[in-house]
Amino acid sequence: MLEECPKSPNCVSSFSQNKSHYIKPIEIVGNVSETREKLIQILKNLHGEILQENKGYIKVAFYSKFFKFEDIAEFQIDSNKKIINVRSAAQTGWYDFGVNRKRIEKIRQELN
Known part of the structure; x- marks a missing residue:
């Protein structure tokens, strides 16, 4: 299970x-x-750096x-x-201006 949000x-x-x-x-x-x-291809196309990958989990x-603010996404x-x-x-700061939500929705759209 993925960690709860702060x-x-x-x-x-x-x-x-x-x-x-x-x-x-x-x-x-x-x-x-x-x-x-x-x-995986979509993540790379979005300039994601794959940090960890196995059959059931991807961290990017x-x-x-x-x-150069860092966001970590897990799948x-x-x-x-x-x-x-x-x-x-x-990974830093208090507010992300909805960037993480928008990125996940873009990934969802490209997958479907």
Whole structure:
């Protein structure tokens, strides 16, 4: 299970009980392995740096263009439920201007 978001409004998670942090998991339509490979390609296309990867989990870092702020996104693939649970959070600062939520929604859109 992915870690809960901190109280700061710079994180989204499909496991969050807090409405302001909650984001729906990404549904897997079709083959799980193909979706996983497509997800990895999307993350790379978005200039994500893969930090950790195994069959059911991907951890990636994203850096802002100007100030090089780091966001860490995690993807937990649940083959049985055919969903990808997500958590994405800024590593510094209090507010992220919705960047993490927008990034996850862009990934969701590109996967489907």
